[in-house]
Amino acid sequence: xxxxxxxxxxxxxxxxxxxxxxxxxxxxxxxxxxxxxxxxxxxxxxxxxxxxxxxxxxxxxxxxxxxxxxxxxxxxxxxxxxxxxxxxxxxxxxxxxxxxxxxxxxxxxxxxxxxxxxxxxxxxxxxxxxxxxxxxxxxxxxxxxxxxxxxxxxxxxxxxxxxxxxxxxxxxxxxxxxxxxxxxxxxxxxxxxxxxxxxxxxxxxxxxxxxxxxxxxxxxxxxxxxxxxxxxxxxxxxxxxxxxxxxxxxxxxxxxxxxxxxxxxxx
Numbered sequence: 001x002x003x004x005x006x007x008x009x010x011x012x013x014x015x016x017x018x019x020x021x022x023x024x025x026x027x028x029x030x031x032x033x034x035x036x037x038x039x040x041x042x043x044x045x046x047x048x049x050x051x052x053x054x055x056x057x058x059x060x061x062x063x064x065x066x067x068x069x070x071x072x073x074x075x076x077x078x079x080x081x082x083x084x085x086x087x088x089x090x091x092x093x094x095x096x097x098x099x100x101x102x103x104x105x106x107x108x109x110x111x112x113x114x115x116x117x118x119x120x121x122x123x124x125x126x127x128x129x130x131x132x133x134x135x136x137x138x139x140x141x142x143x144x145x146x147x148x149x150x151x152x153x154x155x156x157x158x159x160x161x162x163x164x165x166x167x168x169x170x171x172x173x174x175x176x177x178x179x180x181x182x183x184x185x186x187x188x189x190x191x192x193x194x195x196x197x198x199x200x201x202x203x204x205x206x207x208x209x210x211x212x213x214x215x216x217x218x219x220x221x222x223x224x225x226x227x228x229x230x231x232x233x234x235x236x237x238x239x240x241x242x243x244x245x246x247x248x249x250x251x252x253x254x255x256x257x258x259x260x261x262x263x264x265x266x267x
Contacts, residue, residue: 040086040087044081052075052140059144059145061149073138073150074163074229085174088176089177089187089194092115092118093190096186118182123171123174130167130168131167134163135163138159158231158232165243172225172247173247180254201220202222
């Protein structure tokens with residue numbers, strides 16, 4: 001009896017310990033149990049591939065037009081980018097809408113490890129999915145573009161970098177929006193901020209006839225992501241290295257804001 005009692009007491013005395021691996025495993029499980037994960041990743045992959053083949057099959061060269069071969073073949077990533085952004089919002093703001101965030105924060109009282117784990121899991125899944133999609137879509141599109149002025153292979157200078165850059169840029173956009181979802185704690189609010197701040201605002205600002213404003217717009221997330229996708233940058237565009245640093249800076253700013261608000265506000 002005393003031995004059993006001692007064993008029970010010892011078992012109860014063992015403190016509950018959180019580990020980074022455990023938090024990552026939890027977030028991985030939650031991500032893949034969401035139906036929206038499969039839907040959004042499916043949209044990002046399937047639409048990109050199908051649209052790449054369609055634009056390749058229907059391409060008709062026009063003299064004087066300057067079209068980037070990677071940007072053209074991966075035209076569907078514009079839709080895929082929206083799907084990845086929405087998924088990023090659902091990963092964070094979605095938990096607030098369902099109330100699951102209370103259980104999550106009760107299990108991880110320090111809170112911030114949850115945000116870092118969500119970012120790591122989502123960013124990795126998004127990047128791997130987009131890399132596989134892009135490196136499959138580009139050769140598929142080239143099956144139809146052979147013999148045209150857009151014919152290219154992954155071995156040509158700058159092509160593989162631009163194909164990978166498209167995936168990296170889209171994944172970083174998703175991370176930026178994930179931070180918005182965590183900061184705003186509202187799916188409609190985060191979607192509104194994404195559409196209004198990242199899509200519409202730069203489009204409206206292009207109407208301002210000022211060179212300084214136009215140069216500044218290149219440092220917005222979407223134009224920076226576009227600079228990562230082009231093989232040959234034009235005058236005024238960001239270089240691939242600068243574009244990558246710009247997107248990373250936006251992602252850090254978004255996640256820093258989300259982390260600050262997560263620590264300051266109650267769940």
